[in-house]
Amino acid sequence: MxxxxxxxxxxxxxxxxxxxxxxxxxxxxxxxxxxxxxxxxxxxxxxxxxxxxxxxxxxxxxxxxxxxxxxxxxxxxxxxxxxxxxxxxxxxxxxxxxxxxxxxxxxxxxxxxxxxxVPEKDLKTFIKVAKTITDLIVEKKIYDPSLK
The missing domain is CATH 1.10.10.10 (Winged helix-like DNA-binding domain superfamily/Winged helix DNA-binding domain)
Structure with missing residues (x-):
């Protein structure tokens, strides 16, 4: 890849x-x-x-x-x-x-x-991105059949 x-x-x-x-x-x-x-x-x-x-x-x-x-x-x-x-x-x-x-x-x-x-700004961004990914998974916004 x-x-x-x-x-x-x-x-x-x-x-x-x-x-x-x-x-x-x-x-x-x-x-x-x-x-x-x-x-x-x-x-x-x-x-x-x-x-x-x-x-x-x-x-x-x-x-x-x-x-x-x-x-x-x-x-x-x-x-x-x-x-x-x-x-x-x-x-x-x-x-x-x-x-x-x-x-x-x-x-x-x-x-x-x-x-x-790691600069504080980058860590805050990392944490924000990780939270967004978790939220997308928890809210079933990635593989929810109704979103296809």
Whole structure:
């Protein structure tokens, strides 16, 4: 392809970011998905397991595997929700909180380096374009049959 499509640029960029995060997480015996889950769990109040999937943009099956692994590694514990006995809240263990801080540091370092390397105006444009793409997808304005 002589000219790269928007899709190609997004995919290639995300693949590079994902690989970088997995390499950093691997140094701590973890994965990017685990780090993302740790960052998505409220460290004080816990988080309902049912709200974690949508928050992370993951399917229940994939999330179940990650949560099981996190529980086995001692990163999280599951407790019944005292306000609704039918649901479960996820809480970070002390080790989970430590790993959450590690993950947070990795993300903040990425942000810091990008922000120091890309002019603020360009970053604002990038964020605006990414939001527009997301909105087009969410509002089904790309493949909506009624628009053809």
């Amino acid at each position: 002589k000219e790269k499509t928007i899709d190609y640029v997004l995919r290639a960029t995300w693949m590079a970011v994902s690989k970088m995060y997995n390499e950093e997480a691997g140094k701590a015996g973890s994965t990017m998905a685990t780090g993302f889950a740790l960052l998505s769990i409220d460290p004080e109040k816990g988080t309902p397991s049912t709200s974690l999937g949508p928050k992370m943009g993951m399917e229940a099956t994939s999330l179940s595997r990650i949560l099981k692994s996190m529980e086995e590694k001692g990163l999280i514990v599951r407790r019944k929700n005292p306000k609704d006995g039918r649901s479960v809240l996820l809480y970070l263990t002390p080790f989970g909180q430590e790993m959450r801080e590690y993950s947070k540091g990795v993300v903040l370092r990425f942000d810091e380096v990008v922000k120091s390397s």
